[in-house]
Amino acid sequence: MKYIVILGDGMADEPLEALDNQTPLQAAHKPYMDSLAKGGIIGLVHTIPEGLSPGSDTANLSVMGYDPHQYYSGRSPLEVLSMGATMEEKDVSFRCNFVTLSDDDKPYKDKVILDHSADEITTEEAHELLIYLVEYLGNSQLAFHTGTSYRHAIIWHDGSTDVNLTPPHDILGKTIGNYLPKGDNADKIEQMMVLSYKLLSNHPINVKRKEQGLNPANAIWIWGEGTKPTLPSFQEKYGITGAMISAVDLLKGIAVAAKMDNIHVEGATGNIHTNFKGKAKAAVETLQTHDFVYVHIEAPDECGHRGEIANKVKSIEYIDEVAGYIKETLDEKGEDYRIMVLPDHPTPIALRTHTSNPVPYLIYDSTQVQNNHHTYDEVSCEATHRRWQVGHTLMAYFLNKTAIEEEASC
Template sequence: MKYIVLLSDGMAGEPIEELGNKTTMEAAHKPNMDRLCKVSQVGMARTVPEGMAPGSDTANLAVLGYNPRKYYTGRSPLEALSIGAKLEDADVSLRMNFVTLRGEGPYEKKIILDHSAGEISTQDAEVLLKAVIDNLKRDGYEFYLGTSYRHLLVIKNGEVVELMPPHDILSKEIGNYLPKDEILREMMVKSNEILEGHPLNQKRKEEGKNPANSIWFWGAGTRPALSSFEEEYKRKGVMISAVDLLKGIATGASMKVIEVEGANGGLHTNYEGKAKAAFGALVDEGYDFAYIHVEAPDEMGHQGLIKEKIEAIENIDGKVLKPLVELLDCEKVDYKIMILPDHPTPTHLRTHTSNPVPFMIYDSTKEEKGVEGFNEKMAKDTGIFFDEGYQLMGHFLDK
């Protein structure tokens, strides 16, 4: 038996008036999910423990079967594992976004227009990060290049401080959300001065792109200590994702990370390549478990783009699920596939919520009594509910 998790980041949401009070999951044309869910186990799971922030970090830990209350030490340290940043026990890692600020006057009066600076390319980000490092470098503070807008700062012998995620304060004046730590605050203010007039940002504006005109720190934490996924669940697994957070979780769990060319965490990612990579790992390389993470619905939710979020869901259905199932069926492979979001990202809120998420588990060797369509309402109506979301993985793997 082969096991696959198809994680559609942020796919769940809330009813939208423009869609006739349907959610984006309900509105999306997803014939493959809807066909399988008729013979699948369908229910709801609470992936974000009560009292914890609704982030992809805590939620994906839970989906992968790790209790966030036990294993979570902050988002950035998980990403640090992915990019090879050196973290000692006393070090603190922080996520550093390139963001787009808008507004005249002092830094504190500006607003965050875009938490991702237009999903800036890693190539552009590398140029701007060099300018930041050249001007802000100081002993005990080390910057690391990540992917797209997602980068890191490691502070030697640092202190974990409370910091606000930029995607939680979109369109709000930033003055009340700046770090209390004077050095971090000063770095952010100076970065705006450095980046606002940078030639690359001028070029981006001329091309109609959002400039990456400030850095923003958040997600502070210390080095995590995850147990091996194979030891926990007796399955040899791979992670397929474009996002450093997921690759970091996999590294911490001693899973193989598979890089897919053209996978970028955006709407126009290499969906088909992820399906082929999972099939190759499971059938050709003999792995037991594949975790396919697709970031696109979450990114579209953060940007408040309803049509594009629906498109992302439809792409996952048609370009990841459909070819993967066809390949496995053609090879007569016995498999189970679990499809779910990690958390909701409603387009009208443009950030995550802690609400439970729908899941479906399809087993190619047997039929379950399922539902007519895979969405939040029908999943809730089944009455199947995992209050501790991290227990879902053991259920899925028949452990």
Template sequence: MKYIVVIGDGMVDQPLKELDGETPLQRAETPNMDFIAKNGSCGMLATVPQGMEPGSDVANLSIMGYDPKKYYTGRGPLEAASIGAQLKEDDVAFRCNLITQENGLLADFNAGHISTAEASQLIESLNQSFFRYGKFYLGTSYRHLFIYKGKDAALLKSTPPHDVVGEPIQEYLLKGDNSVLDALSVKLNELMYKSSDVLEKQPINEKRVESDKNPANMIWLWGQGPKPQLPPFKEKYNLKGATITGVDLIKGIGTYLGLTNVHVPGATGFYDTDYCGKAKYALESLEDHDLVFIHVEAPDEAGHAGDIQEKIMAIERIDRRILGKLREELHSLDDYALAVLPDHPTPIDIRTHTSDPVPYAVYTPGCEADKTEAYNEVSVLDSFKDSSNEIMEGYKFLKFFIEYARRGKTV
């Protein structure tokens, strides 16, 4: 049996007046998602446990079959594994965004989606100037890492920058709840402010300003934590798995779980990612893997940007270029199973994540279909309300999907 899980990051939304009360997923043309919903089974999934922040780290850890309440230690350490940063016992890894600040406001959480090539020069300048604080590691585009030696740093309160765009920076800096942590927060907040003095003067940023692009003129530290302890995926599920993504976070989770991180040229983690390439490499990976997670960041980026049309187009590309290709190539087999779902909502109106339950759809040849007419928030929820099912905890989804596929073989 071969298993494919397609994750449209932030794909689901709320009804929008610009779409006459529909969601982007309702408005998008998604014949392949609808096929899975009509001919398979659908339900609702709580990927973010109560009391936890609705980040892609928590939600994707859930989807991959691990309880965040038990295993999650922070976003930074997950990304550290992806880029080869080896964490020691007292190390704390921070996610380090390159941001744009203007007049004390957080103007852009991704510095105009600065390129990795440009960012590499900025990260080098930060290491040269601030080596006494810790070490910076190059990631992708605006997403980088800062490693601090001192386990107390994991206890600081930090804020995702995409949640406070347009807000005063001073109000959302790192915070502590005792004298030791207060002193540490002052030190690291000082680092963030000092980074502006160094980055503003870099030739890369001067060129960006001349070209009317947002400069990466400050760093933002958040999502910190120590190295997690995660049992290997192969031991937990007795399956050999792989990940396909353009995002370091997902690659990092894959590294800790012992999954194969398949490199897809052109997988960018943005609107221009190579959807067809992801499908192609997924199919090739199934030759020597049992399960592949295909993650697409584009809908989430559109949600953060408040761009309705980009979100619709991203959803349609996932449907046509990934799910369409998978169904076409797997059509002759009777021993495969497909799942499609988001990790969390990223509603256009609020431009950030929520912890609301998300709809999933699963399909395998020979399975019994439920009464869902299409794959979208309204149709799946209506079908779910008519059933006796309960909202599933996110980390239980993968086991359910595997068992569902195996039951389908016997129907």
């Protein structure tokens, strides 16, 4: 038996007037996902444990079967693993976003965060900007590491997690004064952010970006603090070999921590312009040597943060093609397999950030095809009254390790 998870990051949403009061999942043309739903089971799963923030970090840990209450030590430490950096026990890492702040004469605290990704700046541009900043911000306590696109990291030797920091995608369009750092080293963190704005506003890269009609990466925003993570390996936990296909450092880092293989796909970007077909082909190829593959697709989440309704619908349709390619190819090969499709969390267009609401899932088993009338969307999944209350236990059921009656409740 082969196992495939297709994770559409932030795919769940709320009804939108622009879509005739449908969600993007309902509005999308997704024949393959709907077919899988008809032949499988669907329901809702709570991926965000009570008391934790609805981030892709906690949510994906939950989907992968790791209890976030037990294993979550912060977002940035997982990303640092993907960047090849090492952390000591007393180190604290932070996420370092390139963002776009309003370009005006107002004091720093009165500026507005316009874009959490600086129009998804390229990794090459961001790397050059980061090298430039290190000349002014770096010291013996701080180590800067380049990630992907706008997502980067800082390791603070002998740092502190007793600090209150806000994710930039949670405050899009808001004045930043109420969301500046608080707690240990808050003044130093804020000083770095303020200085970055002064340094980057007229950097040649940003001058060129503005000429091209793109948002400049005119500041860094520091958040996502955490300490060195420790996960049991996926193979030890479930007795099967696993691999990760993702364009973002967070998921790659989770894979490193879980001792899974990371599969590189040329052209994978973490946005709607990613290589969807390449990911689908890589998943099938990976299953020749692995029992399990986790295909993470970031595009719907980015579209949700950016408020792009049409692109979010289109990204779901692209994900549907990924599901279709994997299913049809495995059917042709005569493989027995299970596919699970789900988001990690909702990223509603109207809010442009994450929520903790349960997300729709479908599980299709090629050896036990059902004959239902389901479609795959939030409304249909809720109508089944099948609700998985403890999200991190769903993976064990998917991998045939538990009976569904043991974990699901209405």
